[in-house]
Amino acid sequence: MRLSLARRLLLAALVCLTVLIVSFILTRLSGDLAASIAGPNASAADIAIITRNYGLDRPLLVQFLDWAAHAARGDLGRSYLYHVPVWGLILDRLPVTLTLGLSGLAIALAVALPLGILAAAREGSAIDRGIMLIALLGQAMPGFWFGLVMIILLGLDLQWLPISGLDTWQGYIMPAIVLAFSAIPALMRLTRSGMIDALAADYIRTARAKGLSRSKIILKHALRNAAMPVVSIAAVQLGFMLGGSVVIETVFALPGVGFLAWDSINKNDFPVVQAVVLFLAVVYIVLTLLADLMNAVLDPRLRG
Amino acid sequence: MIPIPVPTARREAWRLPALRHVATLLGALIVGTAVVVAIFAPLLAPHDPFAQNLDLRLIPPVWMDGSQPAHLLGTDQLGRDYLARLIYGTRVSMLIGVLTVVTSGLIGITLGILGGFYGGWTDDAVMFLITCRLSIPLILVALTVVALVGSSLTVVILTLGLLLWDRFAVVARTTTMQVRNLDYIAAARAAGASRAHILLREVLPNIVHHLVVVATLEMALAILLEAALSFLGLGVPPPLPSWGLMIAEAKEYMFFSPWVIMIPGIALFVLVLGINLLGDGLRDMLGTRLER
Numbered sequence: 150m151r152l153s154l155a156r157r158l159l160l161a162a163l164v165c166l167t168v169l170i171v172s173f174i175l176t177r178l179s180g181d182l183a184a185s186i187a188g189p190n191a192s193a194a195d196i197a198i199i200t201r202n203y204g205l206d207r208p209l210l211v212q213f214l215d216w217a218a219h220a221a222r223g224d225l226g227r228s229y230l231y232h233v234p235v236w237g238l239i240l241d242r243l244p245v246t247l248t249l250g251l252s253g254l255a256i257a258l259a260v261a262l263p264l265g266i267l268a269a270a271r272e273g274s275a276i277d278r279g280i281m282l283i284a285l286l287g288q289a290m291p292g293f294w295f296g297l298v299m300i301i302l303l304g305l306d307l308q309w310l311p312i313s314g315l316d317t318w319q320g321y322i323m324p325a326i327v328l329a330f331s332a333i334p335a336l337m338r339l340t341r342s343g344m345i346d347a348l349a350a351d352y353i354r355t356a357r358a359k360g361l362s363r364s365k366i367i368l369k370h371a372l373r374n375a376a377m378p379v380v381s382i383a384a385v386q387l388g389f390m391l392g393g394s395v396v397i398e399t400v401f402a403l404p405g406v407g408f409l410a411w412d413s414i415n416k417n418d419f420p421v422v423q424a425v426v427l428f429l430a431v432v433y434i435v436l437t438l439l440a441d442l443m444n445a446v447l448d449p450r451l452r453g
Numbered sequence: 454m455i456p457i458p459v460p461t462a463r464r465e466a467w468r469l470p471a472l473r474h475v476a477t478l479l480g481a482l483i484v485g486t487a488v489v490v491a492i493f494a495p496l497l498a499p500h501d502p503f504a505q506n507l508d509l510r511l512i513p514p515v516w517m518d519g520s521q522p523a524h525l526l527g528t529d530q531l532g533r534d535y536l537a538r539l540i541y542g543t544r545v546s547m548l549i550g551v552l553t554v555v556t557s558g559l560i561g562i563t564l565g566i567l568g569g570f571y572g573g574w575t576d577d578a579v580m581f582l583i584t585c586r587l588s589i590p591l592i593l594v595a596l597t598v599v600a601l602v603g604s605s606l607t608v609v610i611l612t613l614g615l616l617l618w619d620r621f622a623v624v625a626r627t628t629t630m631q632v633r634n635l636d637y638i639a640a641a642r643a644a645g646a647s648r649a650h651i652l653l654r655e656v657l658p659n660i661v662h663h664l665v666v667v668a669t670l671e672m673a674l675a676i677l678l679e680a681a682l683s684f685l686g687l688g689v690p691p692p693l694p695s696w697g698l699m700i701a702e703a704k705e706y707m708f709f710s711p712w713v714i715m716i717p718g719i720a721l722f723v724l725v726l727g728i729n730l731l732g733d734g735l736r737d738m739l740g741t742r743l744e745r
Contacts, residue, residue: 160584177596178601185601278472285733289726291677293684294700294718301711325592387588392590396681410593411685414600422597429590437588 157441161434168430169220173213176425178417186229186417204227216423225424230416235424239406245315246405249397250323250390253328254383261333262379265340269375270367272345280341286335292393296327296400315404324401331393332386339382343375350374377444384440388433477734479697483727490540493545498537499525502694506532511710526716529699530706535713538694539720545695546676546724549610553675554668556614561621562664566652568622569629576639577628599687606689609682613675624667628660662739668730673725680721696721 174296178181178319183200184191191199200206204215219226225235268280304312311320347353348371395405402408406425413421491496500523509532513520520527527537568579598612632638633656641655680697682688689695691702696717703713 160581164584164588167581168588168661171585171589171594175597176601178598285729286726288729289673289722291680291697291718291721291725293697294714294721295683297700297704297707297714298718301707301714305708388588389591392593395590395592395596396685399685407593411596414596414687422593426590426593426597430588430594433588433590 157438159351161438164434165431168427168434169217172423172426172430173216176423177209182419186419188417220427224428226420228413228417228418228421230413230421235421237395238409238421239424239428242404242406242409246391246398247401248321248406249324249328249394249405250387253326253390254332254387255331256325257332257336258383260329261336262340265337266344266367266372268337268341269344269348270363276342280337284337287330288334289331292327292331293396293400295302295330296323296397299323299327300401315403320401320403324397324403327400328390328393328397332383332390335386336382338377340375340379343378344371347371347374373447377447380443380447381437381440384436384443385433387438388429391432392429403444470733473734473737476730477737480616480727480730480732480734483723484731487543487547487724487727491544494540494544497539498534499523500534500537502533502537502541503692504533508532511706511713513710514712514716519713522587527712529703529713535716538699539696539716541694542696542699542720545606545689546679546721548606548681549613549689550672550676550728551685552610553613553679554672555674556611557616557618557671558621558664558668560615561618561655562625564618565622565625565627566629566656566660568651569626570633570662572609576626579622583619583622586616589616591616592678594681595678596685596687599682603691606614606693609679611687613678617671617678619674620671621664624663625660628663629656632656632659665739666699666732666736669728669735673728675733676721676725676728 163408181196182194183203183205186203187196188200204212207215216226223236225239228238229231230233231238264280264283268277273279300312300323303310310322311317314320344367348367353366353370356370361370391406394405395411396407397403398405398408399411406428410422410425413419413425472671506528508522509528510530511523512528512532514527514535515522517527524536526539529538537610562602564579564582568576595609595612595616599608602608602612638651638655641651642656646655679688679695680700683695683697684701686701688697690697699717700714703710703717707714
């Protein structure tokens with residue numbers, strides 16, 4: 150285990166390095182970053198000034214090493230637009246995105262786990278097929294459109310919830326539900342199939358032979374074994390949700406990291422875009438590492 | 454390590470054969486209709502999808518008051534016929550779906566087969582690439598690329614194609630590992646077959662049924678992603694009639710005329726549902742067991 154943990158950490162470090170390179174190259178894709186910053190109406194003189202001021206006339210490798218060295222020390226550069234450190238901009242907006250992501254995940258788990266377990270316990274029945282149908286429908290639902298439909302129904306027609314912004318905590322309800330919907334089908338299918346496998350195992354037959362109640366078998370013996378892949382996927386889904394917050398935060402005008410990124414892309418504020426890409430990638434890498442560790446705790450066999 | 458769906462043997466729901474077949478047929482019907490509509494869009498569209506008529510703005514569809522028989526699904530905020538735009542939008546969605554799957558399939562299947570067949574450091578390298586790809590925030594990177602390179606159909610297809618290969622790679626790798634030590638591979642080797650022959654003629658045909666199912670999943674994903682990118686204003690450029698773009702352009706009017714976002718949204722939902730139903734059906738027919 151120690152060896153494999155070292156291997157995983159090394160892999161994570163290598164992936165971080167690659168992501169660092171990718172997020173740097175990403176903003177250089179237009180060929181002329183200075184022209185992209187200056188916008189379509191800028192004169193050649195303006196572009197020359199920007200090129201000099203931002204050090205864009207230096208060799209690409211020097212620019213990258215300079216940026217990477219600062220990034221490694223936690224300095225992600227300064228916003229072209231706000232003239233403040235990017236890190237501060239991200240930290241200011243992180244609570245919104247984290248609240249949204251975590252409540253989305255909580256809702257997704259609260260819906261997907263019971264339904265997945267129920268479907269597995271009644272495999273092949275009408276209940277099972279109904280639950281799988283929900284997964285199928287959920288999978289086909291475009292998140293941004295679902296958000297708009299909810300705004301029309303719950304915000305405008307029924308006036309139950311605010312349609313955008315975060316004046317009250319209720320502003321989180323609709324976006325969290327929409328975000329949860331993106332994760333529910335995958336979590337539900339995985340819970341179901343994991344439970345079906347677990348319920349077919351020998352130790353379940355033993356537990357049954359011992360005369361344990363059905364609910365105890367399902368919740369205590371089978372769920373523990375079915376939970377492992379669900380923990381991994383839940384961590385991955387949280388990572389995807391934080392990434393997907395770009396769309397949801399834009400639909401609901403929530404001032405989070407995703408909205409910041411979208412706004413920065415539109416305003417050519419590339420240090421911010423670069424930093425958010427890097428930040429979300431590192432969060433994802435850390436989340437998958439944590440999921441591995443949690444699985445090692447849940448399953449003694451993985452500890453070796 | 455990375456928890457991504459891999460094929461496993463397992464019983465599925467939809468056990469009542471009749472219901473399963475109905476679902477698959479429905480999926481095939483939806484996808485088939487979309488293909489026909491996409492190909493024959495110019496013949497089917499009742500109007501020019503780009504023709505504006507400011508006197509005929511936001512006319513509601515036929516089932517509502519104030520509709521006009523000439524515009525079955527009404528018109529948008531610029532007076533363009535909504536049915537015509539919906540029909541041409543099918544073209545954009547199907548084009549994106551198919552071409553993205555071809556691009557990402559080529560990349561992912563190549564990587565997956567190489568990693569799965571050779572193992573060792575080749576496999577390590579492939580796993581490393583998959584891990585890197587998964588850690589990159591998909592939508593954000595796609596938005597940035599389109600913003601910097603410029604929005605066009607080609608850029609969206611290439612961007613999504615270069616980003617969506619991970620599931621192809623994972624499934625191709627796992628399934629190649631399952632077949633690489635089977636007798637017919639050893640027999641081909643003993644018969645002196647070249648490596649290219651073994652990979653393309655022995656391995657690929659025996660894993661392709663798994664990859665077909667992945668292709669349906671990725672096609673559905675690509676269509677949803679294009680709609681989301683276009684909705685955010687960084688997908689296909691206006692005035693192209695993409696369903697995502699139609700929703701974005703109509704968003705301002707959705708409070709007074711909700712149908713302007715309902716129609717393209719339902720089209721998107723039905724097409725993706727159809728592709729998924731077809732994928733589920735293929736999975737059952739081809740004996741693939743693939744979790745999503």
